[in-house]
Amino acid sequence: KESWPAEAGHTMLYHPDLSEFADGEIHFSFWAQDQAGHTGLHKTASLRKDGTRPIITGRLETSGRRNDYYSGDCQIYLYVQDDNLDDSWRPVVESEDPDGYSFSGWRRHGNTAEGVISCSGEGMYQITFSCTDLAGNQAETLVVPPFIIDKTAPVIAVMYDNQEVRNQKYYREPRRAVITIREKWFRPDDGKVTAVFGGGESLEVDLEWRKTKEGYQSEVLFEKEGINALNVAWKDQAGNEAKAYHSGAFVIDRTAPKLKITNLENHSSNNGKVEPVLQIIDTNMNEGEIKVSLKELEGKKVKLPDVHEQKISDQEIKIAMDNFSEKMDGIYQLSVSAVDLAGNQSEKSIYFNVNRGGSDYTFNPETEAMLQKIFIRDSDKVVICEKNVDWLSESSVIISCSGTLRELEKGKDYTVQAKGSETEKKEYTYTIDKSCFQNEGTYVIYVDSKDKAGNHSSIEQKGVKAGFILDRTAPKIRIINLEDQQYYHGENHNFQAAVSDNTELLKVRYYLDGKLEEEFSEKEIEEMEGLIELQMKASDEYQAIRIIAEDRAGNVADSGKRHVLVNLSDRTKKQNSASDNEEILHPGSTAIESKNQNSRKASLLIAGAVCILFMGSSIGYWYYQKKNVSIRRLPGTDDKR
Numbered sequence: 001k002e003s004w005p006a007e008a009g010h011t012m013l014y015h016p017d018l019s020e021f022a023d024g025e026i027h028f029s030f031w032a033q034d035q036a037g038h039t040g041l042h043k044t045a046s047l048r049k050d051g052t053r054p055i056i057t058g059r060l061e062t063s064g065r066r067n068d069y070y071s072g073d074c075q076i077y078l079y080v081q082d083d084n085l086d087d088s089w090r091p092v093v094e095s096e097d098p099d100g101y102s103f104s105g106w107r108r109h110g111n112t113a114e115g116v117i118s119c120s121g122e123g124m125y126q127i128t129f130s131c132t133d134l135a136g137n138q139a140e141t142l143v144v145p146p147f148i149i150d151k152t153a154p155v156i157a158v159m160y161d162n163q164e165v166r167n168q169k170y171y172r173e174p175r176r177a178v179i180t181i182r183e184k185w186f187r188p189d190d191g192k193v194t195a196v197f198g199g200g201e202s203l204e205v206d207l208e209w210r211k212t213k214e215g216y217q218s219e220v221l222f223e224k225e226g227i228n229a230l231n232v233a234w235k236d237q238a239g240n241e242a243k244a245y246h247s248g249a250f251v252i253d254r255t256a257p258k259l260k261i262t263n264l265e266n267h268s269s270n271n272g273k274v275e276p277v278l279q280i281i282d283t284n285m286n287e288g289e290i291k292v293s294l295k296e297l298e299g300k301k302v303k304l305p306d307v308h309e310q311k312i313s314d315q316e317i318k319i320a321m322d323n324f325s326e327k328m329d330g331i332y333q334l335s336v337s338a339v340d341l342a343g344n345q346s347e348k349s350i351y352f353n354v355n356r357g358g359s360d361y362t363f364n365p366e367t368e369a370m371l372q373k374i375f376i377r378d379s380d381k382v383v384i385c386e387k388n389v390d391w392l393s394e395s396s397v398i399i400s401c402s403g404t405l406r407e408l409e410k411g412k413d414y415t416v417q418a419k420g421s422e423t424e425k426k427e428y429t430y431t432i433d434k435s436c437f438q439n440e441g442t443y444v445i446y447v448d449s450k451d452k453a454g455n456h457s458s459i460e461q462k463g464v465k466a467g468f469i470l471d472r473t474a475p476k477i478r479i480i481n482l483e484d485q486q487y488y489h490g491e492n493h494n495f496q497a498a499v500s501d502n503t504e505l506l507k508v509r510y511y512l513d514g515k516l517e518e519e520f521s522e523k524e525i526e527e528m529e530g531l532i533e534l535q536m537k538a539s540d541e542y543q544a545i546r547i548i549a550e551d552r553a554g555n556v557a558d559s560g561k562r563h564v565l566v567n568l569s570d571r572t573k574k575q576n577s578a579s580d581n582e583e584i585l586h587p588g589s590t591a592i593e594s595k596n597q598n599s600r601k602a603s604l605l606i607a608g609a610v611c612i613l614f615m616g617s618s619i620g621y622w623y624y625q626k627k628n629v630s631i632r633r634l635p636g637t638d639d640k641r
């Protein structure tokens with residue numbers, strides 16, 4: 001109880017010392033008494049004293065917790081112990097997803113208020129809470145350790161640069177695997193990458209990762225031949241586990257199959273048994289892709305001898321061929337090819353002669369190409385190769401030019417180079433100088449030899465074609481019934497081209513105004529006996545005709561252009577009438593001209609017949625030389641043939 005003197009009409013202020021009071025409700029009663037002893041109206045006042053700071057505590061509940069990572073929702077329970085809490089206070093939540101959490105508000109249980117923060121959105125959370133009570137007492141701030149909610153399992157993706165697979169799992173080239181991990185809270189230690197390289201043990205691979213827009217990436221290179229595999233497993237810090245990646249076994253094979261042909265030498269001549277053996281070796285053998293072919297290089301159709309396949313192992317196959325029959329003499333190419341399961345391909349060929357009757361003859365590529373043409377404009381040197389088991393004791397070279405025989409002089413007209421040894425085939429190379437082929441005509445070359453064993457051989461006896469026709473003369477063209485700068489009346493005009501050549505014509509082309517109008521083949525020219533019927537239609541303009549002839553040797557003849565007007569105009573009619581009148585006025589001249597024309601036609605026909613006869617004789621003589629001429633008769637041959 002306290003008393004204070006006061007003066008009438010004055011206001012008094014009262015400041016209680018609250019330190020003398022305990023926390024809680026405090027009630028004050030006030031009254032006044034004047035000097036006469038009268039007591040005024042009684043007044044009361046109450047207030048609440050609160051000098052205690054609020055106490056904040058918390059509790060976190062979740063499932064799937066690993067350290068500070070949670071794979072499920074979590075709830076943070078906040079408890080504030082205070083009699084006078086200001087209910088407007090809210091916790092501070094920092095989150096990537098503003099809609100990923102909620103606060104329940106405050107519920108009181110006595111002097112304790114409870115509030116729940118529910119977090120369901122993925123991301124990192126940072127939560128703090130502090131408050132003051134109604135008396136202004138400040139609580140100590142509660143800081144929830146940062147945590148992450150991660151409900152999404154990592155995703156593993158693997159891509160390879162080499163997708164060219166054969167037979168489901170075989171690759172010819174190295175493969176580079178690009179591993180992509182899509183995980184927001186990526187850590188290299190959360191995964192395990194193991195690989196098998198070239199059939200070795202499974203090893204854990206230490207990789208360097210880089211962040212890209214697709215995720216975190218790293219690479220594994222598979223370049224070792226053999227069985228390879230890749231396995232990737234990943235579990236994030238919240239315990240979410242990715243679907244593991246397993247490549248399955250795949251094979252890198254960069255080695256082509258090894259092919260061998262034994263029991264038969266390359267570029268060999270064989271006069272005994274011919275029984276080649278083919279060997280195919282490969283780690284990843286594909287038996288269905290082994291092919292064997294036999295080709296007779298002179299164009300003869302041959303049947304492959306019977307073959308016998310023997311599987312030595314999964315990696316080796318042998319193919320043995322039966323002996324070539326007596327009728328199979330010739331020059332051969334034997335080829336074997338193999339493609340393994342990875343697509344690696346190998347091919348091997350050998351060239352050999354089956355010759356049970358003496359020497360064999362071949363030409364160098366340039367001579368072979370020249371002889372294949374038959375008709376040539378210029379000759380080069382001729383190179384002939386003769387192969388024999390024994391050394392030769394004598395040989396000669398003779399050429400025939402359109403029936404005239406000449407034995408060539410060794411060292412002057414031709415040279416011979418011999419090589420070989422007692423343990424290998426002997427090879428003689430005849431090089432005939434081009435000066436021996438200067439004159440035009442049909443050439444046939446004969447090579448005769450005798451070896452130490454007494455065997456007689458000749459290039460003619462072996463049926464090898466060694467000859468050609470040398471032709472430098474261009475064809476001849478004569479145009480009949482068509483004069484340059486002449487008029488012809490009518491809807492069209494017929495004329496002829498007489499074409500001839502000293503050998504064989506290849507083609508004749510008829511151009512009208514620079515455009516190819518007709519082309520006649522060798523057969524068509526022969527059927528028309530060199531006299532080609534041509535026609536040009538009427539036109540208001542002059543037309544230019546041109547005839548070009550080409551023979552088999554490539555010689556070309558050109559008639560040049562002739563400009564002619566053919567139409568139904570009065571101009572051409574008058575020209576024709578003038579020609580007719582001139583014929584009437586000069587009948588003798590017409591008769592003479594007609595006689596001259598007949599004479600020219602007769603000469604033309606005779607010339608054509610002579611050319612055709614010469615062509616036929618040249619060609620016929622060519623085949624006669626090839627089939628019937630024998631320069632040096634061999635023992636036991638019929639000289640009367």
